[in-house]
Amino acid sequence: MSRRPLLSSASIALTEAVEVLDERGRRSTISIPAERPLTVYVDKRELVTLMTLGAAPEMLTLGYLRNQRLVRSIDDIASIQVDWQVGAVAVTTREGIDNIEARTAKRVVTTGCGQGSVFGELMDEVDDIALPEAARLTQSTLYRVVDAIRTHPSIYKQAGSVHGCGLFSAEGELLTFIEDVGRHNAVDSIAGRMWLDGIAGGDKVFYTTGRLTSEMVIKGAQMGIPFLLSRSGTTQMGHTVAQRVGMTLLARCTGKHFLLLSGKERFVFEPEWFDALPGLAAR
């Protein structure tokens, strides 16, 4: 723990009130989520600018470095210092990053819902990933997860237009919930938290409000998480990658409804539970 990086704990307003006119010309004020640039400097070298809500900039930076495979071990990071005055985060590594030029050279512009940028050969890594076969998710735990997300306070409820990600224990206890304007930023931030705290993914459940596209599934697999749940749907490649890594993929999780798409052997149906949760209105 003496090697734990030194982190700032920068905070900044996450919503803004703006005046609007509705269809009847009525004036009102609504909240919209913040979106701001955060330029990442690694050992004083500019790496990238992330557009973010700003809720968890340190975790986002850590997760980005991890998911882009730019830093191999959390121990290599000495410090993460966010300064919203200048919209920058200074990352200091203990021994520098080997051939960062080469590592950031190749771009795969992915489409979670935009053109997410993933450097390197993430796809190639997928085949090396082995998710725990013995892990199980019961239907009642799934409902606990969905209900926890439904009732959790969020920027989404205040202002809309953000995506949320939640990391849950095998029992459906919410461990971390992070929102961002970009769903890839939200998942990266969760990855940063897991990396920082040495949280293993093998017995965890991951929930995202975003779609299960290839990049989301790959990131979930890289975090070693066998269960990936979404309120939204999936794409052909998201589905294909999930099957390839043997991930249990559940889409359209709202209220009592869900669609189990892959890794069915890890899911435990509980018919007796199905009608036992009146609190779960369909959404």
Place this chain on the structure above:
Amino acid sequence: MSRRPLLSSASIALTEAVEVLDERGRRSTISIPAERPLTVYVDKRELVTLMTLGAAPEMLTLGYLRNQRLVRSIDDIASIQVDWQVGAVAVTTREGIDNIEARTAKRVVTTGCGQGSVFGELMDEVDDIALPEAARLTQSTLYRVVDAIRTHPSIYKQAGSVHGCGLFSAEGELLTFIEDVGRHNAVDSIAGRMWLDGIAGGDKVFYTTGRLTSEMVIKGAQMGIPFLLSRSGTTQMGHTVAQRVGMTLLARCTGKHFLLLSGKERFVFEPEWFDALPGLAAR
């Protein structure tokens, strides 16, 4: 027109049927949208890999080159040839691209809903953009646009999990509708179509099912379109950029509802029309 680039017209399946189990363990088959890599080669040099639905690969490639400001004029492009066999598109320019290395060096990883990658200094260009002040959008035309999108056949209706963009005339006539798994790809594809056909944006209306984040507003402004409509919401920077370029921004456009966020002077309220369109059920 002799300078018009030679385009392939590659087509490929846009949905896949997959077997799922629902909350009662019932087996069924659903359609999910395709998502596949398209690697862009410019004059035999690998540029980027876009993850796409595959509905309009030639337009996507053109729009990507344009919106990333990698090619200044459509006349500079001799040929766009897509080959789904290898998931690649070969772009041939007439005289090569000047310092493409430098132009693609700086990354801004934006968050439409992911980490969209925009090379160069797009933000800087915003201040040079002047959108036509005289353009007007009437409430009835807005409703025509929303209804056209609502009734247009789409992959979204078949399979969900894609975003759609529509380009409309000042009278609310649908000119082009393109869907993609990434909303940035969809808008880039529309930009490609406009570039190819020399369609000016000044008297057009642009509709997207995606959120109005900074990158979406910037791209709309770069296309010279004064009216940007969305079924979804906006973010602080999307709103700020719209105000800066004087764009008329309308969010939450569903049924008869909408929120006018900026550029109010271009919008013409028509109270008399408000109750005149029974066909427009709230969505």
